[in-house]
Structures are given as structure tokens and as C-alpha cells.
């Protein structure tokens with residue numbers, strides 16, 4: 001059966017690139033849910049709404065007969081604690097409730113690598129790494145972790161299949177935060193100091209690769225399980241927090 005997609009946050013940097021990818025591969029049913037409309041593709045239905053309001057998400061799900069939600073919405077960096085708890089945690093729980101109530105089959109959630117960041121070096125870690133006791137950049141990272149937990153805990157509810165993707169920094173065309181922010185630092189002449197010894201490493205991913213991860217996750221959520229030997233390979237001893 002062909003999928004019907006709802007990209008939440010589809011007016012944003014990543015969300016809109018996901019929309020473009022879905023259209024480019026010929027998907028006929030693509031809708032966007034966002035508080036702001038920034039793009040006006042003729043073949044994309046736009047729903048203006050807030051993820052903290054269940055009736056608004058349910059309306060979009062029902063009207064577009066949605067089978068797969070890709071939830072990328074989140075407030076930008078640098079806002080107060082309250083807004084992150086409200087949108088990232090309560091809003092994501094509202095999306096989950098609407099998805100479960102309306103029998104949506106798949107939910108792909110954009111989390112963040114920041115869910116694991118406690119200010120110490122993280123090298124070669126993956127999804128087996130436990131959450132840290134305290135996250136760095138408190139509200140944003142902590143609320144992304146809480147939202148991610150809720151998404152994963154909803155797996156199986158009324159047939160809903162869920163997955164969370166954790167990008168680190170994302171760059172590419174349409175970036176509204178990271179590189180514009182770096183540029184502003186240079187424009188403001190705020191480059192006269194450095195943190196660390198100038199050997200710091202940081203992880204960034206090109207936006208289309210992050211899009212690819214989301215699409216693969218959506219496509220594979222209901223795929224048959226891989227052969228047993230691949231599952232054994234994937235179930236290595238969990239990495240412990242050091």
C-alpha cells in the first residue's frame with residue numbers, strides 16, 4: 001500500500017529537505033505540519049498548527065490519511081527552558097497520542113546526538129550508550145532525550161512502529177542556525193578567543209545524509225527482520241558509560 005507522509009516541522013531546514021526528497025522519488029501523498037509556512041509546493045498539503053495541540057495534529061492525520069509521520073519539529077537553540085519542555089516533550093507526547101489514536105503505522109522522530117552529551121568526550125559511541133546523568137546544554141538536550149524516550153516507549157501501541165534518529169550538527173543548503181551562527185560570530189568580530197587547544201573534534205553531517213537516514217528508517221520500520229546472524233552481530237556487549 002502506498003505511504004501517506006506527514007512531515008512535522010516540514011517548513012524547517014531538515015524537514016523541507018525531507019519533503020523535497022520524498023517528492024523527488026515520486027511519492028504522491030506528502031503533507032507538512034508546521035507553525036510557519038515557508039514553502040509553497042503545489043503538490044504538498046500544508047497544515048498550519050502547533051504540535052502541542054492534539055486536535056490540530058489529529059486533523060492533519062485524518063484529512064491526509066497519514067500512515068507515516070516524520071517528526072522534525074523543535075524550537076531553535078537559545079530559548080528558555082520552558083519552551084523546550086513544552087514543545088519537545090509535551091508536543092512530542094501529543095504527536096504520539098494523536099498517532100496512536102488515529103492508527104498511524106510509523107513514526108520517525110528526529111532526536112539529537114546531544115541526548116548523550118554531558119560535556120565529556122564521546123568517541124565511537126552508538127545507541128547502546130546509556131543516557132548521561134546530566135546533559136550539557138541542559139534544556140535542549142535533556143528534552144530531546146525525554147522526547148526520544150517517549151517515542152521509543154510508544155513502539156507497538158495500537159500497531160505504531162517508532163524509531164529515533166540522532167544527528168549531530170547538520171549542514172547544507174537551507175541551514176537556518178549553525179553556519180549562519182558561525183558567520184555572525186565572524187561578522188560581530190567575536191573570534192578573539194578559543195575554547196580548548198584547537199584540536200577539538202566535532203561531528204557534522206551533510207543534510208542529505210540525514211534525510212537519507214530518516215527515509216531509510218521510515219522504509220525499513222515494517223520490513224521483515226534481517227537474518228539471525230546479522231541480529232547476533234548487532235547485539236554486541238553494550239557500551240558502558242565511562
Ligand code: NAD
Pocket residue numbers: 008009010011012013014015033034035036049050051052071072073074075076087091110111112113144166167168169170171176177178
Ligand atoms: P528548523 O528550525 O529549521 O526547523 C524546525 C521546524 O519546526 C521549523 O519550521 C519550526 O517552525 C517548526 N516548529 C517549531 N516548533 C513547532 C511547533 N510547536 N509546532 C509545529 N512546528 C514547530 O530546525 P532544523 O535545523 O531543521 O532541525 C530539525 C530537527 O533536527 C530538530 O528536531 C532538531 O532538534 C534536530 N537537530 C538539528 C540539528 C542541526 O544542526 N540543525 C542537529 C541535531 C538535531
